[in-house]
Every structure is written in structure tokens, then in C-alpha cells.
Amino acid sequence: MKHLVLSLVLMLAAAPLHAEIEEVTSPGGFDAWLVEDHSIPFVALEIRFRGGASLDAPDAQGATNLMVGLLEEGAGELGAQEFARARDSLAAKFSYNVSDDAVSVSAQMLTENRDEAAALLRSSLVAPRFDEDAIERVRGQVLSGLRSAQTDPRSMASRAFDSLVFGDHPYSGPIEGTTDSVEALSREYIVAAHETALTRERVYISAVGDITAEKLGPLLDKVLGDLPQEGAPLPAEADLNLPGGVQVEEFETPQSVAVFAQTGIKRDDPDFFATYVLNHILGGGGFESRLQTEVREKRGLTYGVYSYLSDKDAAQLWAGSVSSANDSIAEAIRVIRDEWARIGDEGVTEEELRDAKTYLTGAYPLRFDGNSQIANIAVGMQMDGLSPDYIANRNDMVEAVTLEQINRVARERVDPEKLTFVVVGQPEGLDGSIN
Amino acid sequence: MPKPSVWLFALAAWLSLPGIALAADNVTTFQLDNGMNVVMIEDTRAPVVTHMVWYRVGAADEPPGQSGIAHFLEHLMFKGTEKLEPGEFSSVVARNGGSDNAFTSQDYTAYFQRIAADRLGLVMGMEADRMANLRLTDDEVLPERDVILEERNQRVENSPSALLREQHSAAQYLNHPYGDPIIGWRQEMEELDRAAALDFYETHYAPNNAVLVVAGDASPDEVRKLAEKHYGGIEPNPDLLPRTRPQEPPQLAERRLTLRDARVSQPYLSRSYLAPERDSGAQEEAAALYLLAQVLGSGQTSVLNQRLQIEDNIAVQVGAWYSGTSLDDTTFNLAVVPAAGVTLQQAEEALDDVLTEFVETGPDAEHLNRIKMQLRAEEIYDRDDASALARRYGQALTSGLTVEDVQAWPDILQDVTAEQIVAAAERVLDPQKSVTGQLLAPEVTQ
Numbered sequence: 001m002k003h004l005v006l007s008l009v010l011m012l013a014a015a016p017l018h019a020e021i022e023e024v025t026s027p028g029g030f031d032a033w034l035v036e037d038h039s040i041p042f043v044a045l046e047i048r049f050r051g052g053a054s055l056d057a058p059d060a061q062g063a064t065n066l067m068v069g070l071l072e073e074g075a076g077e078l079g080a081q082e083f084a085r086a087r088d089s090l091a092a093k094f095s096y097n098v099s100d101d102a103v104s105v106s107a108q109m110l111t112e113n114r115d116e117a118a119a120l121l122r123s124s125l126v127a128p129r130f131d132e133d134a135i136e137r138v139r140g141q142v143l144s145g146l147r148s149a150q151t152d153p154r155s156m157a158s159r160a161f162d163s164l165v166f167g168d169h170p171y172s173g174p175i176e177g178t179t180d181s182v183e184a185l186s187r188e189y190i191v192a193a194h195e196t197a198l199t200r201e202r203v204y205i206s207a208v209g210d211i212t213a214e215k216l217g218p219l220l221d222k223v224l225g226d227l228p229q230e231g232a233p234l235p236a237e238a239d240l241n242l243p244g245g246v247q248v249e250e251f252e253t254p255q256s257v258a259v260f261a262q263t264g265i266k267r268d269d270p271d272f273f274a275t276y277v278l279n280h281i282l283g284g285g286g287f288e289s290r291l292q293t294e295v296r297e298k299r300g301l302t303y304g305v306y307s308y309l310s311d312k313d314a315a316q317l318w319a320g321s322v323s324s325a326n327d328s329i330a331e332a333i334r335v336i337r338d339e340w341a342r343i344g345d346e347g348v349t350e351e352e353l354r355d356a357k358t359y360l361t362g363a364y365p366l367r368f369d370g371n372s373q374i375a376n377i378a379v380g381m382q383m384d385g386l387s388p389d390y391i392a393n394r395n396d397m398v399e400a401v402t403l404e405q406i407n408r409v410a411r412e413r414v415d416p417e418k419l420t421f422v423v424v425g426q427p428e429g430l431d432g433s434i435n
Numbered sequence: 436m437p438k439p440s441v442w443l444f445a446l447a448a449w450l451s452l453p454g455i456a457l458a459a460d461n462v463t464t465f466q467l468d469n470g471m472n473v474v475m476i477e478d479t480r481a482p483v484v485t486h487m488v489w490y491r492v493g494a495a496d497e498p499p500g501q502s503g504i505a506h507f508l509e510h511l512m513f514k515g516t517e518k519l520e521p522g523e524f525s526s527v528v529a530r531n532g533g534s535d536n537a538f539t540s541q542d543y544t545a546y547f548q549r550i551a552a553d554r555l556g557l558v559m560g561m562e563a564d565r566m567a568n569l570r571l572t573d574d575e576v577l578p579e580r581d582v583i584l585e586e587r588n589q590r591v592e593n594s595p596s597a598l599l600r601e602q603h604s605a606a607q608y609l610n611h612p613y614g615d616p617i618i619g620w621r622q623e624m625e626e627l628d629r630a631a632a633l634d635f636y637e638t639h640y641a642p643n644n645a646v647l648v649v650a651g652d653a654s655p656d657e658v659r660k661l662a663e664k665h666y667g668g669i670e671p672n673p674d675l676l677p678r679t680r681p682q683e684p685p686q687l688a689e690r691r692l693t694l695r696d697a698r699v700s701q702p703y704l705s706r707s708y709l710a711p712e713r714d715s716g717a718q719e720e721a722a723a724l725y726l727l728a729q730v731l732g733s734g735q736t737s738v739l740n741q742r743l744q745i746e747d748n749i750a751v752q753v754g755a756w757y758s759g760t761s762l763d764d765t766t767f768n769l770a771v772v773p774a775a776g777v778t779l780q781q782a783e784e785a786l787d788d789v790l791t792e793f794v795e796t797g798p799d800a801e802h803l804n805r806i807k808m809q810l811r812a813e814e815i816y817d818r819d820d821a822s823a824l825a826r827r828y829g830q831a832l833t834s835g836l837t838v839e840d841v842q843a844w845p846d847i848l849q850d851v852t853a854e855q856i857v858a859a860a861e862r863v864l865d866p867q868k869s870v871t872g873q874l875l876a877p878e879v880t881q
Contacts, residue, residue, distance in 0.1 A: 085801075303582055
């Protein structure tokens with residue numbers, strides 16, 4: 001079988017997308033990316049507002065999250081139930097989400113009733129009611145989620161980690177806020193969050209499916225045209241506290257959960273692709289990475305260990321996670337540290353680099369396999385400041401990474417001394433001292 | 436304000452014509468001479484294929500005392516054959532830009548790859564190879580057993596709600612193996628070994644016990660040629676046993692269980708009832724139960740959401756679901772997460788009141804119309820996701836259903852009446868035949 005593989009190591013000839021991205025500007029001035037595909041009679045519309053939960057004022061943590069949770073709980077003339085009935089009658093699908101850096105709105109609308117669905121979507125974005133009974137109901141749901149997270153080892157680990165690493169930056173606290181802050185959020189805070197988080201100057205849009213540019217422009221003007229122009233200031237760059245070592249949070253549970261990170265890299269850094277490929281070899285992807293091989297396959301210490309580059313608007317991390325029984329987490333962490341140091345000292349081999357490139361370039365077109373997926377990718381690219389031709393050029397940039405470059409990046413950027421672990425559980429044999 | 440009723444009518448008329456027919460048109464099915472079923476779902480929008488092999492064997496087919504062996508074997512299927520080194524299967528897929536994985540349920544075990552369409556033959560060749568030529572040594576088997584124990588830690592032991600689900604299922608099924616967890620009971624997992632895995636493999640893995648599903652950018656002719664080339668030469672197993680499992684006796688007493696765990700900070704209530712599954716050629720009862728779950732617990736306008744969350748502030752979350760695609764009797768499930776200050780007992784009483792009332796009043800006609808409208812629209816949205824269609828066919832064909840059953844299901848759902856939903860509720864939601872679970876923090880002792 002091995003010879004067969006070698007004969008198949010070749011670039012994918014097919015372009016990722018059959019259809020082209022068209023840049024559309026609406027009569028009202030909204031820029032959007034459109035991929036027309038009329039084979040299925042619906043359109044996926046992806047709208048994203050830069051800012052997200054990091055716009056929360058220090059005395060209103062969780063306001064953006066609560067606000068986003070209320071967008072589908074009544075708008076314009078319609079109360080919460082009436083809104084839901086109207087949406088369901090049209091079989092439109094709307095979802096509203098918040099992350100540290102963005103509020104995301106995903107809509108799927110049937111061609112047959114697109115205008116009605118768009119009118120409903122508009123009212124949820126432009127004229128949400130924030131009725132008191134809806135506020136209390138959604139607040140109760142958020143508080144319930146926060147209670148659950150307080151004793152869930154995985155949530156506990158990422159919360160403790162964010163708090164250690166991000167200090168007093170908005171990224172430090174949970175997107176949902178805290179029990180105290182959410183209980184204290186009055187309607188004024190929610191209205192204010194709406195006015196500052198959903199604004200014209202911060203919006204990114206893509207549409208994929210059964211719609212033309214001529215129809216899309218007016219639709220966008222209708223859905224978004226009445227939003228305020230300017231939003232709240234975006235947060236400053238975070239000062240990362242990555243001292244190295246291990247911080248342990250004792251919690252009675254059989255398996256310890258660890259999250260870890262060192263400093264990452266900005267997407268527009270000339271070394272980004274080399275670091276991206278390097279991470280793939282170290283801990284990205286499925287069963288193939290060094291971390292999976294050493295921690296899972298050879299030693300059976302975990303069900304899964306991963307590392308990834310996290311590029312937030314105001315912070316870059318090279319992060320990862322692992323979980324292992326309390327009596328084996330120390331060994332898992334030792335192996336991860338050894339692998340972290342080894343890839344920094346020795347770099348990667350020619351063969352590893354070649355395999356990683358073949359995987360990454362081959363896997364890229366597989367992402368473009370549905371209207372909603374394509375809309376998601378297209379809006380993410382806009383937020384990253386990329387142009388549509390990135391799709392055609394991205395694999396060339398992966399291919400351009402040389403062994404010399406990737407090993408220089410490994411020497412310069414891999415930093416096992418500053419690799420900082422937060423562990424939740426009852427780990428045995430970990431000294432639990434932050435450097 | 437939109438006028439739902441007008442649009443409902445227009446869309447219903449339009450949907451009943453081309454949409455549903457198209458959804459089925461791109462599906463081709465055939466059988467190889469050795470008994471392997473093939474389903475091909477054509478979607479040429481992207482140069483990608485999903486290739487899946489589903490075996491008609493799952494955790495409920497395990498020998499007594501070996502819970503978890505079906506899932507353990509699924510992991511070990513990546514450990515090599517006469518031609519492939521351990522781990523090489525996945526690394527070849529990865530080196531060709533693809534991704535691969537597998538999953539195990541009570542009724543099936545499935546292996547899949549997503550890869551560029553021109554590599555379909557490559558993954559078929561490897562999948563066919565491991566259908567017949569698995570090689571295992573203790574050097575691979577023993578560390579992998581530690582991996583599945585860590586998987587159990589991660590999925591179950593670290594989560595009180597997962598522990599309650601496991602206990603709840605065990606209480607639901609007195610006699611049927613659905614009461615044993617797919618991942619296995621820990622003490623039995625610790626004893627699983629190479630011999631048990633190979634025994635299970637030889638008993639159940641054969642082309643006449645498998646379904647090949649290909650979805651994506653390939654033509655039916657091409658798939659047929661490739662399937663015959665790679666799978667056609669594998670000998671069928673003439674000794675396949677019928678899938679008969681011990682069945683449930685009539686339930687005569689309601690069952691209750693309470694899990695107290697210091698890690699619980701949000702209590703909740705779970706409820707289940709034994710329920711009939713979708714049967715080939717007779718899916719009407721299952722369709723009524725499916726709609727009952729939608730009416731009761733799906734979405735903001737569902738009956739439970741309306742009553743317990745919006746009107747009475749009893750709950751912060753409610754749910755109802757019915758997993759009809761199952762080889763044997765399945766369950767109808769309800770769950771309530773109480774609002775702050777509401778006890779589980781109060782939540783349960785409120786839940787039961789709503790159920791009793793529902794059986795008397797039945798579903799609201801407009802609500803039912805909205806649900807049916809959404810189900811019709813799903814036929815359109817689903818065409819955007821060929822992998823999901825592939826899973827639907829694979830799951831059905833390993834759970835006692837046929838391609839015809841899958842394709843008839845949307846129309847059967849549309850034909851369900853309000854009376855049938857109430858009748859299904861009356862039959863299934865019988866308090867004497869219920870299992871109720873409570874997840875709670877420990878009682879505080881002074």
C-alpha cells in the first residue's frame with residue numbers, strides 16, 4: 001500500500017469552489033460577498049458584527065450575551081411567541097451567537113418566502129423589544145448555564161485559564177458574565193449593548209445560494225439599513241500573562257482536565273503559515289500529530305490531545321488541551337512538554353513537512369461543501385482582512401513554507417519555558433507551581 | 436406583519452411538487468453479488484465525496500459480559516491489516532487531504548472518510564481491506580484499551596449528567612441490552628482483549644452484513660464499478676446470525692432513580708417511556724411519536740416550553756425527543772431543568788399536569804401546521820448536506836429499515852393527524868410505564 005500512497009502525493013487539481021465569489025455593494029452602501037448557486041431554493045446569509053462580548057463594560061459583564069439571547073424573543077409588533085410562530089410558519093432558520101470578538105447572525109431562508117423572512121430577521125436585529133418577561137426568562141437560562149459551568153471540569157479549566165492569562169482584559173471573564181453581574185443587568189444595559197454591538201461600521205456579510213446580486217443588495221439595505229452607524233470602542237491588545245508552569249485547581253473528579261498555551265502569532269505575520277504548518281505537525285489535525293502519537297497512540301494516556309493557533313482580535317495564543325485520569329495527567333503533561341521542547345530544538349523532518357502540506361492543501365477544498373459552510377468561511381475571511389482571491393492562493397502559501405523556514409520558526413517561537421498549564425481535578429504528582 | 440397562512444398555503448402547494456421528488460432522485464441503490472448493499476447520493480456541487488461503510492452490528496449485539504467490545508473493535512480497526520501498518524489507514528487518508536473517523540451505536544458501527552472525489556477508489560480499497568484482513572497484536576490492543584477507558588472518563592465519569600443518563604437507560608431496559616452503555620461498563624472494559632475483539636470481528640464483519648454509502652461528486656456508474664472492484668471479491672459470511680436480542684417484558688411498575696453528586700450545581704429531571712420504533716413498511720405509529728415530540732418539546736412555541744417556561748416560570752429548559760430509528764423498542768424522552776427555587780418534585784408535577792392536559796386537548800392545529808411546514812422545508816435544507824443524507828440512509832439501513840422506508844418517511848409525517856398524535860401519547864405516556872430520574876447535589880447535613 002505504501003507505494004500507492006507515494007504515487008498519489010500530488011496537488012488537488014480542482015479549485016475549491018465551483019462558483020466564484022462576487023463582491024457586492026448594496027445601494028445603501030453595505031459590502032457583501034456573494035456566491036450564487038441556484039441548485040437548491042434557499043439562501044444562507046451570514047452576518048457578523050465585530051466586537052462581541054469584549055465590548056461589555058466592566059460593570060456590565062454578560063450584557064452582550066444576554067442581549068443576543070433576547071434578539072429572537074420578540075421584535076417590532078411581535079412578542080416572543082408571535083415572533084417564533086411567524087418564523088416557524090416561514091420555515092426560516094435564524095441563529096444568533098456571541099463570541100469574544102463578534103456577534104454572529106446566521107439565517108437560512110427559503111426562496112419562496114425570502115422577503116417575509118428577511119423582514120422578520122430585520123425586526124429582530126433593528127427592533128428587538130427586550131420585554132421584561134423575556135429578559136427574566138433568558139436571564140434565568142443564562143444563570144442556569146453559569147451554575148452548570150461552575151462544576152464542569154472543562155468549563156472550570158478554561159475559565160481559570162482565561163482569568164490567569166488575560167488578567168483585567170475583557171477576555172478574562174466568561175462571555176456569559178458572572179452570576180453576580182448577570183443578576184445585576186438591568187434593561188438599560190441590554191438596550192445599550194444592542195446599540196453599541198450591532199452597528200453598520202462593524203458589519204461583515206456573506207450570502208450563498210439562490211439569490212442574485214440585484215436581489216441581495218436591497219435585501220441587505222432592508223435588513224441592516226436602520227442600524228446605528230458607530231459602535232463602542234474595541235478593546236486594546238491584551239497583555240498576556242504566560243509565566244510557564246502548572247496551576248492546579250483542586251476539584252473532586254476522576255479525570256483531570258488541562259488547558260495550556262504559550263504566545264501565538266498574528267494572522268498577517270510573515271511566519272503565520274510556517275507556524276500553522278508547524279502546529280499541524282505538533283498537535284493539529286486528527287490522529288497524525290506528534291502529540292496524539294506520543295500521548296494517545298503509544299501510551300494510552302488520553303482519548304485526545306490537541307493544539308491550535310488561537311487568533312483573537314486582541315490576543316494570540318498557541319493553545320491546547322488534554323484530559324487524563326488523575327494518576328496519569330502528570331505523565332501526559334510531561335510528554336507534552338517534552339514534545340514541545342523537542343520540536344523547538346530539532347524542528348521537523350522533510351517528510352513531516354511534506355505530509356502536512358499534502359494534508360492541509362488537500363483538506364482545504366473539503367471545507368466548501370454547503371451553502372452555510374461557504375457563507376461562514378466567506379464572512380470569516382472578511383473579518384481577517386483577506387480578499388476573495390485568498391481562496392485560490394491559500395494552498396500556494398502553504399506550499400511555499402520551506403523546511404528551513406519552519407525550523408527557524410520552531411527555534412524562534414516554540415517556548416516550552418513559558419508553556420503554561422491550568423489543571424482542574426485531583427492530579428497526582430504535579431507540583432502545581434506557576435513559574 | 437407577515438401573513439403566515441397565505442404563505443403556508445402557497446409554499447405547501449409548491450413543495451408538494453418538485454422538491455421532495457428531487458430529493459429522492461439523486462439517490463441510487465443496488466446490491467453486490469456478495470450481499471453488500473450500496474446507496475449512492477449524488478451531489479456534484481463540490482469535488483468531494485463522503486465514503487461510509489456501516490455494519491449491522493452495534494453494542495446491543497455484544498456477548499454478555501463484554502460490554503464495550505463493539506466500540507473497542509471500532510478503535511482497533513485503525514490498527515492495521517496484512518497490508519497496512521497500525522495507524523497507516525488514517526495517515527494515508529490524511530496524506531491525501533482527507534479526514535476519517537468512525538462511530539458506534541447500539542445498532543450499528545460505521546467508518547467514514549471525507550476526501551477529494553478522485554480518491555474514492557483509494558479509500559474503498561483500504562476499507563475493503565480492513566473488512567476482511569484485520570491484524571491485531573497486544574502492542575496495539577493494550578494501549579488502546581487505556582484510550583477507551585480515558586474516553587469513558589471524559590464522556591461519562593467526569594459528568595454527573597452522563598452518569599445519570601447511563602443509570603437511566605439501565606433502569607429503562609430490564610432485559611434488552613440497550614440498557615448497557617455503548618462504551619461499556621468500566622469493569623468489563625478493563626477485561627476486553629485481542630481475542631474478544633477478533634471474535635466479534637469475525638462474527639459480524641462481512642459484506643453481507645454491511646451497507647456502503649457514498650455521497651458527493653461521483654456518478655452511480657462509477658460507484659458501482661469501484662464497489663464491485665474493491666468490495667465485490669470479499670466472501671460473504673454464510674453463518675451470519677439473525678439479530679434477535681432479548682426483548683423487554685411488559686413494564687408493570689414505574690421506576691424512579693436519584694443520582695446525588697457533589698459536582699451537580701444545576702439539578703434536572705429526566706423521564707422516559709418505552710416506545711415502539713420505526714418498523715419497515717409500518718412507520719405510522721413512529722411518525723405520530725416523532726410529531727408528538729416536536730409538538731411537546733421542540734422550539735419556542737412547543738407545549739412544554741409555552742407552559743413551563745413562559746406561562747408558569749417552572750423551567751429554564753425543557754426538551755422532548757424520540758429516536759425512532761432503532762432496531763428494537765426505543766424510548767420517548769422528556770427533560771426539565773427547573774427554574775431557580777423550583778424543586779424537582781414541583782417540576783415533575785407540572786410536567787405531568789401538562790401531559791395529562793395535552794392528552795385531553797390535543798395539539799393546536801396551527802402549531803401542527805407550522806411543524807409540518809418546517810418538516811417540508813427540511814427536505815430542501817437537507818439537500819445542502821449530502822453527508823447528513825448519507826448518515827440518514829446508513830442509520831436506517833442498519834436499523835431494520837429500507838431505502839423505500841426512508842423515502843416514504845416525509846410523506847408519512849405529513850399524513851399524521853392530531854388524533855393520531857393524541858392516541859400515541861395516550862399509549863406511550865403511561866405513568867405506570869415511566870422511568871423518572873433526578874440529578875441532584877448531595878443533601879446538606881448539619
